Amino acid sequence: xxxxxxxxxxxxxxxxxxxxxxxxxxxxxxxxxxxxxxxxxxxxxxxxxxxxxxxxxxxxxxxxxxxxxxxxxxxxxxxxxxxxxxxxxxxxxxxxxxxxxxxxxxxxxxxxxxxxxxxxxxxxxxxxxxxxxxxxxxxxxxxxxxxxxxxxxxxxxxxxxxxxxxxxxxxxxxxxxxxxxxxxxxxxxxxxxxxxxxxxxxxxxxxxxxxxxxxxxxxxxxxxxxxxxxxxxxxxxxxxxxxxxxxxxxxxxxxxxxxxxxxxxxxxxxxxxxxxxxxxxxxxxxxxxxxxxxxxxxxxxxxxxxxxxxxxxxxxxxxxxxxxxxxxxxxxxxxxxx
Amino acid sequence: xxxxxxxxxxxxxxxxxxxxxxxxxxxxxxxxxxxxxxxxxxxxxxxxxxxxxxxxxxxxxxxxxxxxxxxxxxxxxxxxxxxxxxxxxxxxxxxxxxxxxxxxxxxxxxxxxxxxxxxxxxxxxxxxxxxxxxxxxxxxxxxxxxxxxxxxxxxxxxxxxxxxxxxxxxxxxxxxxxx
Numbered sequence: 001x002x003x004x005x006x007x008x009x010x011x012x013x014x015x016x017x018x019x020x021x022x023x024x025x026x027x028x029x030x031x032x033x034x035x036x037x038x039x040x041x042x043x044x045x046x047x048x049x050x051x052x053x054x055x056x057x058x059x060x061x062x063x064x065x066x067x068x069x070x071x072x073x074x075x076x077x078x079x080x081x082x083x084x085x086x087x088x089x090x091x092x093x094x095x096x097x098x099x100x101x102x103x104x105x106x107x108x109x110x111x112x113x114x115x116x117x118x119x120x121x122x123x124x125x126x127x128x129x130x131x132x133x134x135x136x137x138x139x140x141x142x143x144x145x146x147x148x149x150x151x152x153x154x155x156x157x158x159x160x161x162x163x164x165x166x167x168x169x170x171x172x173x174x175x176x177x178x179x180x181x182x183x184x185x186x187x188x189x190x191x192x193x194x195x196x197x198x199x200x201x202x203x204x205x206x207x208x209x210x211x212x213x214x215x216x217x218x219x220x221x222x223x224x225x226x227x228x229x230x231x232x233x234x235x236x237x238x239x240x241x242x243x244x245x246x247x248x249x250x251x252x253x254x255x256x257x258x259x260x261x262x263x264x265x266x267x268x269x270x271x272x273x274x275x276x277x278x279x280x281x282x283x284x285x286x287x288x289x290x291x292x293x294x295x296x297x298x299x300x301x302x303x304x305x306x307x308x309x310x311x312x313x314x315x316x317x318x319x320x321x322x323x324x325x326x327x328x329x330x331x332x333x334x335x336x337x338x
Numbered sequence: 339x340x341x342x343x344x345x346x347x348x349x350x351x352x353x354x355x356x357x358x359x360x361x362x363x364x365x366x367x368x369x370x371x372x373x374x375x376x377x378x379x380x381x382x383x384x385x386x387x388x389x390x391x392x393x394x395x396x397x398x399x400x401x402x403x404x405x406x407x408x409x410x411x412x413x414x415x416x417x418x419x420x421x422x423x424x425x426x427x428x429x430x431x432x433x434x435x436x437x438x439x440x441x442x443x444x445x446x447x448x449x450x451x452x453x454x455x456x457x458x459x460x461x462x463x464x465x466x467x468x469x470x471x472x473x474x475x476x477x478x479x480x481x482x483x484x485x486x487x488x489x490x491x492x493x494x495x496x497x498x499x500x501x502x503x504x505x506x507x508x509x510x511x512x513x514x515x516x517x
Contacts, residue, residue, distance in 0.1 A: 258463075259463060259464075260463065260464045260465065260466070263415065263464055263465075264414070276414045307366070309365040309366035310366060313365040313366065314363070314365050316410075318465075318466035318468065318469055319366065319466060320466075
């Protein structure tokens with residue numbers, strides 16, 4: 001009874017780990033590319049399982065037959081048996097080659113489907129990998145309508161999106177397991193990939209190429225939402241940062257502009273114009289802080305500003321020795337940037 | 339298996355492990371503060387005899403990570419906009435032997451933090467002390483001062499100065515600011 005109880009718990013744990021836990025799983029496809037990869041995965045699992053069963057069964061059969069009929073010194077019978085064995089080996093070899101060809105053809109068909117989703121994209125997003133965060137820019141022919149944010153992508157459901165990839169420093173890899181396969185970001189080289197989400201949801205993505213100390217803490221969230229919600233979101237992102245009206249937030253804006261923040265970060269409509277770190281114009285609306293490392297709450301934000309090197313050692317943001325009042329004001333101001 | 343055999347076979351392992359000395363990377367520390375720099379002189383002229391220039395070489399000078407991070411900051415903070423990659427242009431060259439305000443780490447620290455006339459901005463409260471020391475280490479490495487065994491790993495443009503390893507550092511001299 002107890003054993004069965006334990007087995008159930010183990011099974012549940014295993015199931016929760018592979019059924020879309022934290023919205024990151026290649027076995028829970030939400031787009032056409034991940035869907036076809038998923039199909040290939042099951043085909044190969046089925047074939048491998050079948051081959052395993054056949055091989056083990058053949059082995060057991062041979063053992064049993066040898067036990068039933070021990071070796072006989074009769075020459076004619078042994079020659080006869082050798083010819084039979086030869087036939088079996090040739091047939092098994094042919095079947096193996098045939099099965100491998102099936103896998104090869106299925107693989108080629110899937111790879112062909114992954115290259116391109118449409119003739120023209122509904123949306124073009126430029127994603128730049130940095131140690132250790134993602135810079136995201138929505139392209140638009142009118143410069144004022146471009147949107148820049150970090151560690152988050154919003155998409156309209158059911159529409160093909162072209163993602164242009166480049167790296168600022170070392171090789172990274174863009175991988176949203178629920179939507180598509182991996183694509184490397186190589187310094188000095190432009191690569192691109194397509195994604196399409198067919199059902200709304202938040203899909204976690206992570207850097208899939210070791211890129212340094214904090215490679216593990218380099219996540220990106222892909223938010224797929226219905227077209228009207230997406231339009232509302234992008235319209236909000238296009239607006240400049242709100243001007244604060246309470247005294248605490250006004251002081252916080254002063255801290256941001258006069259302190260070290262402005263050297264690396266941009267908040268549109270303020271003096272902060274740095275391009276080294278993530279754009280903070282609408283930082284209050286993001287799902288996470290520090291590339292999926294922390295939840296976006298005022299407490300975590302204050303901790304991150306004061307001492308990023310404890311949370312993410314090696315990150316490029318230095319510790320900031322602000323007075324408690326300044327830190328509180330800065331966090332209050334950043335929280336208003338929604 | 340005899341004890342002697344085990345000891346002999348363990349020797350190469352111990353030797354190779356001793357070779358695995360990894361460089362220290364300090365991400366979070368309390369670096370020397372800016373306050374002692376109040377006592378640092380930037381000129382040589384003074385009445386009577388003064389104390390010799392402090393030539394403390396900080397631990398950053400022998401650390402490739404510090405120099406590499408300093409190089410990253412040198413580009414990010416746009417030092418490169420005026421000093422170029424050490425050759426100078428709008429600002430003075432940093433890879434030669436001439437230092438207007440002194441070549442000691444503490445003097446360069448003070449120059450970055452305070453700024454200097456004719457265009458050098460002050461980075462007081464804009465950069466963390468540790469970042470300034472990393473910049474100092476990189477700036478000194480441009481002219482072959484500081485550690486001779488380390489160099490930045492970030493050098494991916496055409497390298498302007500000869501290999502630091504074979505370069506003998508020039509003796510720093512002082513010169514008046516150019517008119």
